[in-house]
Amino acid sequence: MQKNEEVAMSKQPVGVIGLGAMGGGMARSLRRAGHDVHVHDARLDVAAAFAREGGHAHESAADLARHCEVIISVVVNAAQTEEVLFGELGCGTAMAPGAVFVMCSTVDPDWSAALETRLADRGLLYVDAPISGGAARAASGEITMMTAARPQAYAKCEHLFDAMAARVYKLGDRAGAGSKVKIINQLLAGVHIAAAAEAMALGLRAGVDAQALYEVITHSAGNSWMFENRMAHVLAADYTPLSSVDIFVKDLGLVLDMARASKFPLPLSATAHQMFMQASTSGHAAEDDSAVIKIFPGITLPGDAP
Numbered sequence: 001m002q003k004n005e006e007v008a009m010s011k012q013p014v015g016v017i018g019l020g021a022m023g024g025g026m027a028r029s030l031r032r033a034g035h036d037v038h039v040h041d042a043r044l045d046v047a048a049a050f051a052r053e054g055g056h057a058h059e060s061a062a063d064l065a066r067h068c069e070v071i072i073s074v075v076v077n078a079a080q081t082e083e084v085l086f087g088e089l090g091c092g093t094a095m096a097p098g099a100v101f102v103m104c105s106t107v108d109p110d111w112s113a114a115l116e117t118r119l120a121d122r123g124l125l126y127v128d129a130p131i132s133g134g135a136a137r138a139a140s141g142e143i144t145m146m147t148a149a150r151p152q153a154y155a156k157c158e159h160l161f162d163a164m165a166a167r168v169y170k171l172g173d174r175a176g177a178g179s180k181v182k183i184i185n186q187l188l189a190g191v192h193i194a195a196a197a198e199a200m201a202l203g204l205r206a207g208v209d210a211q212a213l214y215e216v217i218t219h220s221a222g223n224s225w226m227f228e229n230r231m232a233h234v235l236a237a238d239y240t241p242l243s244s245v246d247i248f249v250k251d252l253g254l255v256l257d258m259a260r261a262s263k264f265p266l267p268l269s270a271t272a273h274q275m276f277m278q279a280s281t282s283g284h285a286a287e288d289d290s291a292v293i294k295i296f297p298g299i300t301l302p303g304d305a306p
Contacts, residue, residue, distance in 0.1 A: 015068035017061055017084050019046050021242045023074030025138025026164045033163035040064045065091035070100045070157045078107040097123035100156045104131045106251050109179040116175035125153035128175035130182035135242050142166035148177035186251040187269050192226035194272035197293035200231050204299040230290040237303025239287040246285045248276040
């Protein structure tokens, strides 16, 4: 690509819908890379704050779509994606023919594949592009993207992915492949969080110093990224939801749904799902997913009154 083409692409308007823990960081990474970023969030004050830092806030997805050839959606689930696209003020009818919708949510792969067809019928391109990495990596432009799309769609937005991600995996030329890999990732993530919570809970029950246990495990073979990241939340008694308990109720549910279609057994996933379900129905649905540790009886967590 010639330098003048690179400059032109850097000024190309791009839309980001959903400024949560991941979407907010992704939008800022795009802006930091020199892109002209337009945003929409159901919390209008959050979008307005982004605009004050540099960018453009829109009160609806439809209004945003009138300014952008590429829209990146970072909402929670398929239902919210449907609303973003096909709701009363959705972007689906406002996008110009040939525009690209990049879907970054964790969803049923069959739903994603069907969405590609629905958008194609409207003359729109689609990228199945679930993401991973957490809020810190989103803020630094180092997420992982698991993508599947037709070459025409990649051609219009691949340069944007470079601004947001450390790794962009191309997993196929049809939607659904990215979502399948993301669901398998979520199997591991959910099971690892549940196992980390179980291990920490056993240590607390046995009277082991929680900080010492954390130090040892994070420097031993039993460590995992989820133990190191999520049990730090437990030690800090900080259950601010970067990813909530109910996210894993949803995601592990998708894992089990995908396996059920081929009668494939997933005993660990099923157990982890029940743990998150228990935490959710016990009043911790909106807390950080590390709050799954609160289902264990007879332990005093850091920050709890003795």
